[in-house]
Amino acid sequence: MQENLADSIRKTALQHGFERCHFSQPEMNAKHCSALDDWLEQGMQGDMAWMAEESRILRRQKPESMLQGVRTVISVAMRYSQPAYSLDEAAALQDHGVISSYAQGDDYHEVMKKRLKALARDLDALLGPHEQRVYVDTAPVLEHALAENAGLGWQGKHSLTLNRQLGSWFFLGELFTTAEIETDEKASFHxxxxxxxxxxxxxxxxxxxxxxDARLCISYLTIEYKGFIAHHLRPLMGNRIYGCxxxxxxxxxxxxxxxxxxxFLAPRGENCLPELASLLSLDDTAFRARFVKSPVKRLGRDCFVRNCCIAAGNSGNRALRALLWPLAQDASAVVRGHAIWALGRLSDSSDAADLLHVFSTMLATELDESVREELNTTIRTIKEKA
Ligand code: SF4
Ligand code: SF4
Structure with a gap:
């Protein structure tokens, strides 16, 4: 029997390293659009203001605004390794940081884009004259909704796409084309x-x-949010230093x-539960070298060290105070503030008097309003503990 076009494309996608390749019409369900509208209306996007920009909302709701004349959306999935440890094992290693599994290897944006572009080149031969665009998590594309429409997987209650064989450990990418290809059935809910x-x-x-609610989600707080993390959320973050x-x-x-x-995309051993002590002392140059070609590098040294300070504060390991003291004088206000919080959290009656003296002295010269607030709150907390 002659292979149909969709099957030929699927086979080609597998050759390029994608585990799934499905097809849908470029239409968004009212359900997905109104869910996103409600979410934005309640401000659940936090500081990701770009998500609520009118032009982006329109483009997300209308795939044809991304590519005029688009007739088919090809959704592909590429797996990544699931964590090599259990939740209990990760939580027990309190002075080690947890980096989300997807970020333990090379930057998936680069890997996926390169492979999607190679697939697009092959499609030129298979589809004849057509226009196409590739997207990996950067354009205003409702990728989970498209994946569901294409039968690749359903949206789980945690909002990610689930596939019966792959679970949810995969990245999504899309290829929009003006060619008409037979579409798949929408995924059912499981x-x-x-x-x-x-x-x-x-x-x-x-x-x-x-x-x-992104404002509460540790993935958002550790990766997208650049400011001072709310005090009540810090203890709940445990040792998660990049994603969750x-x-x-x-x-x-x-x-x-x-x-x-x-x-490709294999986790790097050094990113699997790294010791906090090896991360707290990273300056900008060392951070860039340590996370070269990794998605973690996009976060920048200051926010990464901020996350490590929170994990250090939650670790109960008082030996980490030696690494936190220099950070309490760091050039970055966000690092200073979180190091001060961590020192306060690790303090006990043996060093409370010293800490109160040092923090009061620091208050006399600190100019940043948020760091001053951290100092005042920490001084109050130490006094309450004493
Ligand atoms: S099956 Fe659905 S509800 Fe259960 S953990 Fe997975 S995503 Fe959540
Ligand atoms: S905080 Fe962690 S468990 Fe909760 S929604 Fe975010 S990623 Fe999932």
Missing amino acids: CGSCTACIDVCPTRAIVAPFVV DDCQMVCPWNHETGTPDRD
């Missing part, structure tokens, strides 16, 4: 009555099924999904 992801979330960020995998790790669809048998 969460049932499960609420494991909602129940495990350390900050209760999944405020309702399918609704993640908890809601994926408890998902029954993620058990026994295995590890991709290939080199």
Whole structure:
């Protein structure tokens, strides 16, 4: 039997390293659009103001505004390794930081884009004259909704896309084309009555099924948010220093999904539960070298060290104070503020008097309003503890 066009493209996508390739019409469901509108209306995007820009909303709702004459959206999935440890194992290693599994290897934006572009070149031969565009998590594209329409997977209650065989450990990419290709059936929903992801979330960020309030989500706080993290959320962050995998790790669809048998996107050993002591002393040059070609590098040294200060404060390991003291004098206000908080959290009756003296002295010269607030709050907390 002759292979149809969709099957030929699917086969080509697999050759380029994608585990799934599905097709849908360029239409957004009213359900997905109104869910996003509600989410934005409630301000759940936090500081990601760009998400609420009118032009972006329109482009997300109308795929044809991304490519005039688009007739088919090709959604592809590329797997990454699931964590090599359990939630309990990661939590027990308190003076090690947890980097989200997807970020332990090379930057997926680069890897996916290169492979999607190679797929696009092959499509030119398969499809004949047509226009196409590729997207990987950067353009205003509702990728989870498109993946659902294309039958690649359904949206889980943690808001990520789930596939029956792959679980949720994969990246999504899209290729818009003006060519007409036979589409797949929409994915059906398989969460049932499960609420494991909602129940495990350390900050209760999944405020309702399918609704993640980014302002509470550790992934957003550690990666997207650049400021001073709210005091009540810091203890709940534990040792997570870049992203959070908890809601994926408890998902029954993620058990026994295995590890991709290939080199690209493989986790780097040094990014699997690294010691906080090795990260707290990174200056900008050392940080860039340590995370070369890694998605972590996009965060920048200051916010990364900020996250490590929170983890150090939560570690209970008083030996880390030696590394926190220089950070309390750091050129970056966000680093200074979080180092001061961590020192206060690690203090006990043996050093309370010293800390009160040093922090009061620092108050006399500190000019940054947010750091002054950290100093005042920490002084108050130490006094209450004493
Ligand atoms: S990533 Fe972490 S903080 Fe965010 S919703 Fe999932 S479990 Fe909660
Ligand atoms: S943990 Fe349960 S509710 Fe959450 S996404 Fe997985 S199956 Fe769905």
